[in-house]
Amino acid sequence: MTQDVSLVTYDVLNLNRKLKLNVTGVNQPFYDMGRAAAMLLMNALNGKDHFAVQGQICPAEIHNGTTTTEVK
Known part of the structure; x- marks a missing residue:
């Protein structure tokens, strides 16, 4: 019995x-994510936010490389 293995990662463009590969993965704006997290933390430390759950949505982009196969 043969089993296929797929490789998927983050920060795939880098x-x-x-x-010099063509790995499948997700690209995320790491700088923007870190900046948003730092601002949420600073606001919380300064008592500016009083939310039970906080979050930030950052766009992600999927790169379909050659390290995955389509399931049939």
Whole structure:
């Protein structure tokens, strides 16, 4: 019995550029995510936010490379 293995990762454009591959993965705006997290933390420390649940939605982009196969 043969089993296929797929490789999927984060920060795929950076990985593909450095290793000259075509890996499947998700790209996220890491700088923007860190900035949003820091602002939420600073607001919480300064008593500006009083929400039980806080969040930030950052866009993600999927890159379909050659490291996955379609399930049939």
